[in-house]
Amino acid sequence: MKFQIEKDVFQDALNQVQHVVSSRTTLPILSNVLIQADELGLELSTTDLDVTITKRVSAKVSSTGSTTLPARRLASIVRELPTNEIDFEVNADNAATVKSGPSFFKILGLPATEFPVIGEFGEAREFTIDQKLLRDALRKTSYAISTDETRYVLNGVNCIIGEGMLTLVATDGRRLAMVEQDLEFPAGNETGVIIPTKAVNELQRLLDGSGELKVAISDNQASFELNGSLLITKLIEGNYPNFRQVIPSQANYRVTVEREVLLAAVRRVSLLANEKTNSIKFAFEDNRLSISANSPEIGEAEEVIDVRYSGPRLVVAFNPEFVMAPLRNLDQDEVFIDLIDESSPGVIKIDEPFLYVIMPMRVAG
Amino acid sequence: MHNHVPHDPDKSTNDPQLHQLWNTISLELRGLLGDSPFDLWFSDFRLASISSEEIVMVAPGTMYAIWVEENFKTSLISAFTKYLGSCGRIRFEVSEAASAVFASEPESQVGGPDREHPARVVPRILVEKVSEQKLLERGRASGLVEIFRFENFVPGENSELAWAAARAVADQPGKTYQPLFFHSSCGLGKTHLLHGIGWESLRQRPKSKIIFVTAEQFANDYIDAIQKNALVAFRKRYREADLLLIDDVQFLGRKEGLQREFFHTFNRLADQRKQIVLASDCPASEINELEERLVSRFQWGLGVEIHRPGLETRAAILRRKRDDWRMAVSDEIIDRIVELVRGNVRALEGALIRVAMVATLSDEPISVEKVGEILDDIITGPADSRQVGAEEIKRAVAEHYDIDVNIINGKKRTARIAEARQVAMFLVRGLTDLSLVEVASAFGKDHGTVIYAVKKMKKRCEESAAFKSSVELIKRRLVRGGSPMESPRGRRQSPGSLPRLGYGVKTGDSDLD
Numbered sequence: 001m002k003f004q005i006e007k008d009v010f011q012d013a014l015n016q017v018q019h020v021v022s023s024r025t026t027l028p029i030l031s032n033v034l035i036q037a038d039e040l041g042l043e044l045s046t047t048d049l050d051v052t053i054t055k056r057v058s059a060k061v062s063s064t065g066s067t068t069l070p071a072r073r074l075a076s077i078v079r080e081l082p083t084n085e086i087d088f089e090v091n092a093d094n095a096a097t098v099k100s101g102p103s104f105f106k107i108l109g110l111p112a113t114e115f116p117v118i119g120e121f122g123e124a125r126e127f128t129i130d131q132k133l134l135r136d137a138l139r140k141t142s143y144a145i146s147t148d149e150t151r152y153v154l155n156g157v158n159c160i161i162g163e164g165m166l167t168l169v170a171t172d173g174r175r176l177a178m179v180e181q182d183l184e185f186p187a188g189n190e191t192g193v194i195i196p197t198k199a200v201n202e203l204q205r206l207l208d209g210s211g212e213l214k215v216a217i218s219d220n221q222a223s224f225e226l227n228g229s230l231l232i233t234k235l236i237e238g239n240y241p242n243f244r245q246v247i248p249s250q251a252n253y254r255v256t257v258e259r260e261v262l263l264a265a266v267r268r269v270s271l272l273a274n275e276k277t278n279s280i281k282f283a284f285e286d287n288r289l290s291i292s293a294n295s296p297e298i299g300e301a302e303e304v305i306d307v308r309y310s311g312p313r314l315v316v317a318f319n320p321e322f323v324m325a326p327l328r329n330l331d332q333d334e335v336f337i338d339l340i341d342e343s344s345p346g347v348i349k350i351d352e353p354f355l356y357v358i359m360p361m362r363v364a365g
Numbered sequence: 366m367h368n369h370v371p372h373d374p375d376k377s378t379n380d381p382q383l384h385q386l387w388n389t390i391s392l393e394l395r396g397l398l399g400d401s402p403f404d405l406w407f408s409d410f411r412l413a414s415i416s417s418e419e420i421v422m423v424a425p426g427t428m429y430a431i432w433v434e435e436n437f438k439t440s441l442i443s444a445f446t447k448y449l450g451s452c453g454r455i456r457f458e459v460s461e462a463a464s465a466v467f468a469s470e471p472e473s474q475v476g477g478p479d480r481e482h483p484a485r486v487v488p489r490i491l492v493e494k495v496s497e498q499k500l501l502e503r504g505r506a507s508g509l510v511e512i513f514r515f516e517n518f519v520p521g522e523n524s525e526l527a528w529a530a531a532r533a534v535a536d537q538p539g540k541t542y543q544p545l546f547f548h549s550s551c552g553l554g555k556t557h558l559l560h561g562i563g564w565e566s567l568r569q570r571p572k573s574k575i576i577f578v579t580a581e582q583f584a585n586d587y588i589d590a591i592q593k594n595a596l597v598a599f600r601k602r603y604r605e606a607d608l609l610l611i612d613d614v615q616f617l618g619r620k621e622g623l624q625r626e627f628f629h630t631f632n633r634l635a636d637q638r639k640q641i642v643l644a645s646d647c648p649a650s651e652i653n654e655l656e657e658r659l660v661s662r663f664q665w666g667l668g669v670e671i672h673r674p675g676l677e678t679r680a681a682i683l684r685r686k687r688d689d690w691r692m693a694v695s696d697e698i699i700d701r702i703v704e705l706v707r708g709n710v711r712a713l714e715g716a717l718i719r720v721a722m723v724a725t726l727s728d729e730p731i732s733v734e735k736v737g738e739i740l741d742d743i744i745t746g747p748a749d750s751r752q753v754g755a756e757e758i759k760r761a762v763a764e765h766y767d768i769d770v771n772i773i774n775g776k777k778r779t780a781r782i783a784e785a786r787q788v789a790m791f792l793v794r795g796l797t798d799l800s801l802v803e804v805a806s807a808f809g810k811d812h813g814t815v816i817y818a819v820k821k822m823k824k825r826c827e828e829s830a831a832f833k834s835s836v837e838l839i840k841r842r843l844v845r846g847g848s849p850m851e852s853p854r855g856r857r858q859s860p861g862s863l864p865r866l867g868y869g870v871k872t873g874d875s876d877l878d
Contacts, residue, residue, distance in 0.1 A: 151431065173435030241427030343402045359436050
C-alpha cells in the first residue's frame with residue numbers, strides 16, 4: 001500500500017476518528033486506526049466496539065491495500081511533520097514508513113484482518129435531519145447525561161421521533177434538559193432510542209458543517225452519515241423512564257435574566273460555594289437577584305444582578321454547576337427561570353423549545 | 366436496579382402496619398422537606414417491605430424512583446432511622462400501576478386528615494403482621510360492621526368536627542377526648558363514625574380489645590348476667606376493653622340499675638385511660654332521667670353534634686353510595702334527588718334505591734324531571750313538605766295568644782306572656798332541628814330556660830287535654846301551611862351562620878308526647 005496525502009487533510013481526519021480509541025484497552029487492535037486505500041482515496045476507521053467512526057479522505061493512491069496503525073501515535077506524528085506533503089508506504093509486515101521533507105518515521109502496525117468487523121446493520125429506518133438542528137439540540141441536552149453507570153439507561157440522550165417532533169432528553173436525577181424541536185418526519189418513522197454518551201460526544205465533534213445528515217436507526221444500532229464521515233453506534237437497550245413525571249406543569253413566578261450576566265455572576269460566587277453542600281443561594285426580590293455563597297472557615301461571596309421579577313422574596317439554593325451548565329450551552333441572550341416556590345423544582349427556559357429542570361437544594365437556616 | 370413489579374394488592378397496599386409506618390415516616394419527611402416537595406415527590410410512594418438489611422419502597426414510576434433516590438435519599442434514611450433505630454439499604458421498586466392503585470385506594474381519598482393525624486407507631490408493632498382477613502374476623506367479633514369504615518364515610522361541613530374528633534380518637538385512644546360523645550338525630554352517621562373508630566383502631570393496633578354495643582345490648586347483657594349469676598364475667602368483659610363504643614346511649618334513660626352498672630364501667634375505663642365513645646340522639650343533658658353523675662361524666666370530654674348535611678354533602682354521600690352500589694344513575698339525577706329529599710341519609714339512600722330500581726325496570730334512562738314523579742310520595746309526605754322556622758313559630762304563637770311577636774322575644778314575665786314564650790320554645794324545639802343552644806339563642810335566653818320550658822310544656826300537655834289541643838292547633842297551622850314559606854330557607858347556606866332558621870320539620874306528633 002502506497003499513497004501521498006496532504007498533511008492538513010490527514011491531520012483533520014485523524015483528529016476526527018482518534019477520540020473513539022480508548023487509551024486503556026485489553027485489545028491492542030482497538031488502539032489502532034484502520035487505514036484502507038482504494039483508487040479514490042483513504043478510509044480511516046476506529047472503533048471501541050460500541051462506537052465506530054469511519055472517515056473518507058482524498059489521497060493520491062499509487063498502490064491499494066490496508067493496515068492498522070496506533071491511532072494516537074500516528075496523529076501526533078502527523079501533527080508535527082514539517083512539510084505539507086506526506087509519502088506513506090506500508091510493507092507486507094504492516095510496518096509503515098512516513099516521509100515528509102527531511103523527516104522519516106517508521107511505525108509498526110497490526111494486520112488489517114485483525115480489525116473488528118462492524119456488525120451488519122439490520123433493517124433500519126432512515127431519514128435526514130438538519131445538521132445544525134441536531135448539533136444545537138445535542139449541545140443543549142448532553143451535559144445533563146448521568147455518569148452513574150448503575151443507571152445505564154440514563155447514560156445517554158433519549159431521542160424520540162414522533163408526532164411531528166424530535167425530542168431529546170437527558171437527566172441524571174437532579175436535573176433534566178429537554179429540547180423539543182418541531183420536525184416533520186415521514187410517517188412510520190416514530191421511534192425512541194437512547195444514544196450513549198460516547199456516541200453523543202463524537203457526533204457533536206462531527207457535526208460542524210451545515211446541510212443535512214443521514215440517520216439510520218435499527219433495533220440496536222444507529223448510524224449517522226455526514227461530511228464524508230460515518231458514525232455507527234450501539235444503542236442503550238432498555239426503556240428510558242417517563243421523564244415528563246418530573247417536569248413541573250406550571251410555575252408561579254418567572255424571572256427574566258441575561259444569560260451571560262447570570263453565568264458570570266454564578267461562576268464568581270461559586271468560587272466560595274459551601275464545599276460540603278456545594279450549593280449557593282439565589283434570592284429573588286423586586287427586579288434583583290442576589291447570588292451568595294457562604295463557606296464556613298473560608299469566607300463569603302455575594303453578587304447582585306438586575307433581573308425582571310415582581311413576585312415575593314424567594315430564596316432558593318442550587319448547585320452552581322447545575323445552573324451554569326445550561327447557561328454555557330445556550331446562546332440566547334435572555335433566559336427565564338420559572339419557579340413554583342422555594343423548595344419545588346425550578347425550570348430554566350428560553351424563547352425556543354427548551355427546558356431545564358433543576359432541583360433546589362435544602363436551604364439550611 | 367428498578368425492577369418492574371406486577372402490582373400485587375394483597376402483598377403491600379393492604380398491609381396496615383407498613384401503611385401506618387409509612388404515614389409516620391411521611392410526617393417526618395414532610396417536616397424535613399416541607400409540604401410541597403413532599404407532595405410532589407412522595408405522595409404516591411408506599412412501603413413494600415422492611416427487613417434489617419433492606420427497606421423496599423414502591424415508586425409510582427422509574428423517574429420518581431431515580432429523582433427521589435438522587436435528591437432525598439439522606440432525608441429518607443434519617444426519617445427511617447429515627448423510627449426504626451437503624452436503616453438498611455433502601456431499594457426502590459417501580460409499579461407503573463401504582464398511581465392508579467393509589468387513586469382507588471380509599472385512604473388516599475380521605476388522605477387529608479389521615480396525613481395530619483398519623484399515629485406514632487412503635488416499630489415493635491411491625492413484627493406482628495395481621496392479615497386483612499384476620500382483622501375482619503376480629504372486627505366482627507368486636508361487633509363492628511364492615512360497611513361502616515372511615516373510608517366510606519363522606520365528611521361534609523355538617524360533620525367536620527365529628528369527623529376530626531373520630532380520627533383523633535382512633536389514632537390516639539384515651540389521650541384526646543374522654544369520652545367522645547356524638548349526638549344527632551337519626552340517620553346522620555353517628556353509628557358509622559362509631560364503627561369507623563373501631564375499625565381504624567383495630568387496623569392500627571390489631572391486638573387491642575374493642576367492644577361495640579348498643580346501650581340496649583349492654584342492658585341485655587347485664588340482665589342476662591344477673592339471671593345467670595355471672596356478673597363477674599360481664600364486668601370483666603366490659604371493664605377490660607381498650608376501646609368501648611356504645612351506640613344509642615339515650616336508651617340508658619330511666620334505667621337506674623343499668624345506669625349504676627354503666628357508671629362503674631365508665632369510671633373503671635376512664636381511670637385506665639381507655640377510650641370510650643358514645644353516641645346518642647340527643648345531648649347528654651337531655652337524656653331522660655339520666656343520673657346527674659353520668660351526665661356530668663358524659664360531658665367531661667368532647668360532645669359533638671352531627672348536623673343535617675347540606676346540599677353538596679348530601680350529593681357527595683349519594684354519589685359515593687351510587688358508586689359503592691354500582692348503580693347507573695347520573696349526577697344530574699342525584700342532584701335532583703338531594704334537592705327533593707331533605708331527610709336524613711337513610712331517606713336519601715331509600716330514594717336513590719327507588720330511582721335506580723325504576724331505571725332498571727323501565728329499560729329507559731330516567732330523565733331528571735321524572736325523578737320528582739318517582740319520589741312523589743316520599744317528598745310530598747306531610748312532614749317533609751314544609752319548612753318551619755323559629756321566627757315563623759314565634760309569629761304563629763304570638764298570633765294565637767294575640768300578643769306582639771316582640772313581646773315573646775322580650776323580657777316580660779307575666780303569666781300569659783311566659784306561657785306563650787314557653788309554648789313557642791316547646792314548638793321550636795319540637796318542630797325544627799335546632800339544637801338547644803340554637804333555640805335558646807333564637808329567644809335570647811340560655812339553654813336551661815329552654816329545657817325547663819320544654820319539660821314544663823310537655824308535662825302540661827300530659828296533664829291537660831285542653832292545653833294539648835291548643836298547642837296542637839298552633840302546630841297544625843304551622844305544619845299544614847298557615848303563612849306559606851316558599852323560600853328554601855331551610856337549606857343550610859353556610860356552617861356557623863347562627864341562628865339557623867328553619868329545617869325539615871320532624872315527623873309530627875311523637876315529639877310532643
